[in-house]
Amino acid sequence: MSWDVSAVRRQFPFYANLEHPLHYLDSAATAQMHAAAFEAMGAHDIHARSNVLRGNHRLAEAATLAYEAARASVARFLNASAAEEIVFTSGCTAAINLVAGALAHSLQAGDEILVSLAEHHSNFLPWQRLRERGVLLRALPLDAVGCIDFSRLEVQLGNRCRLIALTHASNVTGALTSAADIAAVVAAARAVGARVLLDGAQRVQHGPVDVRQLGVDFYAFSGHKCFGPTGIGVLWGRREALAELPPFMTGGGMVGRVAIDESSWAEPPRRFEAGTPPIAQAVGLGAVLEWMLALPWERIRAHEEALLLRLLAGLMAIPGVALFGPANAADRLPVIALRLATHHSHDVCQVLDSRGVAVRGGHHCAQLLHRALGVEETVRASLALYSDADDVDALLAALHEAARVLA
Amino acid sequence: MSWDVSAVRRQFPFYANLEHPLHYLDSAATAQMHAAAFEAMGAHDIHARSNVLRGNHRLAEAATLAYEAARASVARFLNASAAEEIVFTSGCTAAINLVAGALAHSLQAGDEILVSLAEHHSNFLPWQRLRERGVLLRALPLDAVGCIDFSRLEVQLGNRCRLIALTHASNVTGALTSAADIAAVVAAARAVGARVLLDGAQRVQHGPVDVRQLGVDFYAFSGHKCFGPTGIGVLWGRREALAELPPFMTGGGMVGRVAIDESSWAEPPRRFEAGTPPIAQAVGLGAVLEWMLALPWERIRAHEEALLLRLLAGLMAIPGVALFGPANAADRLPVIALRLATHHSHDVCQVLDSRGVAVRGGHHCAQLLHRALGVEETVRASLALYSDADDVDALLAALHEAARVLA
């Protein structure tokens, strides 16, 4: 049985309400939101709106239960050991900043952090900033098509490395970091006592993740990229890894005792959730992840891969198209960065938009990766479980058009 | 003409869908959400969902326009000089952490921060934490009813004070910090070169604010306390005050040029909005603030004050009730902290809940204020523009009941 795109589109209010045809191929930036999130958030904000954890009237009870149930849903989605390992943040960027900011309190000058040149700025700048504390930033280089070169792991991993932060999938090339490479990174990290963080922002849109099997210590992602609401993100941390971190932000709800001279912190996850959290957004995310948990991911992967191959084949037939990323479909997400001759990506996107094709141009918050590939910007098309062959064909036709219009 | 509560309740889906009578008197924790926010967010997520600032297809254009229009609405609500002075955050707590975290980069050992003992933990702990950098934390004491004692300003304000952080209104006693006191604080701060931050979390629910008239440098608040969504907050900063701050969090969207060794920051407000912002939530907040801007605030204040007086009169008639906060209704918000004999607030709240009255017990994230008043916890009732005399009477009756049940 194949994956039924029109059925799934009916579950996305975006598609149900589309007035003019639009081929949305920008899901890597923000995916459309599933009905489950609309419904769960709407119902929550009408029937159970209240602050959480701090009151005992019926609405406060209902809100707290809903919020904690969402935490349990995230734990299931990631196969975490316990709901207490899930910290809600405002996004993937905030989750990574949380780890960097909390870790900063115990870093010494000369300690090292290892990243890669493929990282999104959100998984690069927070680590780069630790240089203010004398921390050394090292980076794994890229190969010719923009994939992380793991053969350089041993050379780049110093004895004083405290954390390795890598993307689980590139937002530009779509390259997946393989389970084997992750295992090698984890083993190497263990040997020097470093923690491992994976940036799952792109990966989560394509199915549940098993953090226990991955063996890493931290995993971060955003709701808006996996069919959930904006304003919510997740940091998963292995129990021991979270326990050893002090808070990043402070405020209501994350303390034990407050005195004028000193305060004590609550246990994780509350220690990391200062202030009123994004309650309705957590509830919306929980609902969407439950929906995702029930999907037939093998069929969806086959569908996405078929579209990817169709797209790749069509692109090869367009004169002047240059592609980046892994050649093998199994090693990548259906996310493709390309250049059309020497045309600027924003000019290309403009023409594509006039043809009802929404893709993204620019450096995609990955300037280092682009520079490593010798370009400043690319056009990126990204497919999701609601994409279909029409979308792909429209993109290909529009690229032919763009080549003509911009020549 | 008096304020029509039943008309305004029809604009709140919470009231329109209430199945059992519920007297919601916990708006200081989280206010119910206005229809304008439901509608604006729903429509945005259906018709204009996309990432902002980074793309040029039609959805990205629409999302960016909506997001920036929301910024302009916030600027109008606060009477800020320019939309660029508005930074969207995930909440009031995050906004205050932003200022504290960014300021930390330029603080020297021996510099001072001045707060008060009336502060919510969210406007106390971020400053207390700067002690790790050798910063001295000073605090204005409270008077007998829990109001900030501004007569101690001169004594507590050192030459090396870099910032004064005070609440615009207490979330426990409801005490408003007067324009005169704020003016004195600003003048004193200017004399030593300190910045002034006001925590407006409680104040915004009761009408627009004029930051230019207040003369302060920073103003912080949350969406969920002013009838808007959870997951969104605001930091307003005077142009020069924002310009001199480095970023707090880093990531996509807030940089200029990224290189392996060094990166340059974007201008405010983007410098402070790392990662994908809470887009739909900003749009929802903008819609609610536009609604608020058009309300007849004089009538609403008269209404709230009348309810407050009715409540105060009724409370005085209950044996064993102890009240805190200013005696004069004009000096306070309709937020009341009380103790019922020696009964624990959570026991009182439990009985009240069984009578359909939702109020909050505990320390309300203000342990220092409670300790200064010689108690550990209080019952807090908070009224908003949708509260009515029935709510007040139900609370009073339920308190009589609680005294009986718990005796």
Next chain:
Amino acid sequence: MNEAIYQQALKDLAQAAHGAGRLAGHDGEALRDNPLCGDRVRIEIVRNAGLITALAQETRGCLLARASASLLGLRVPGQTPEQIAAVARALREMLNGGELAADAWPEWAMFQPVRGHRSRHGCVLLPLEALLQALAA
């Protein structure tokens, strides 16, 4: 519905404050806060030949916490750590909606109306958690 929680028996149990105070000497102690309300329980115990022979509790908290602590003061002396572990299990199960185990202390039954109020479970459990911590120390 709710005031079923505040039956006379429960109020009396809290009022009785069994075991209230401190012990001159002890073999274990623990201090536990409920960060949400500032409630605090201190438990001190004396152990002898595998038994807990004395327990003192100091509780600042709501009626539920005080009644629960008072019950510990009444029932714990003479019990083994294993019995306490079983008691804790039985109480948690009951709060989560299960039946009270037949061999559990019968007084726990008066906390049954708390079941539907998740935010109050912590109040009932706080003294017991402090005791388990004192035993583990």
Next chain:
Amino acid sequence: MNEAIYQQALKDLAQAAHGAGRLAGHDGEALRDNPLCGDRVRIEIVRNAGLITALAQETRGCLLARASASLLGLRVPGQTPEQIAAVARALREMLNGGELAADAWPEWAMFQPVRGHRSRHGCVLLPLEALLQALAA
């Protein structure tokens, strides 16, 4: 609709790249980035007796930025800083939906189709902003 933006005249203007390159000596320069796309414009100017007598531009960017920079290379030499300020005002007004001022450079008209595309306004304005910055320095 959109390809109205990419008329032959605009592409030719970008291609012509008037003023492309660097000046051996100059009285003012500015480097400006568009952080959203990594585009970059460098402007160098020579001033003499109240006039801008020479302008060089180096532009890495889209057709809009390149055409706009090329127009500066063509039109700026011989103008006063006041005239440039007026030109900037006229362009901003036009992009925001107004009519192009009668005395503005007529070539700006070819940027009119960009009006409805807010995200591209920055591309058109980038060279002019760099020029204003060079004048202010």
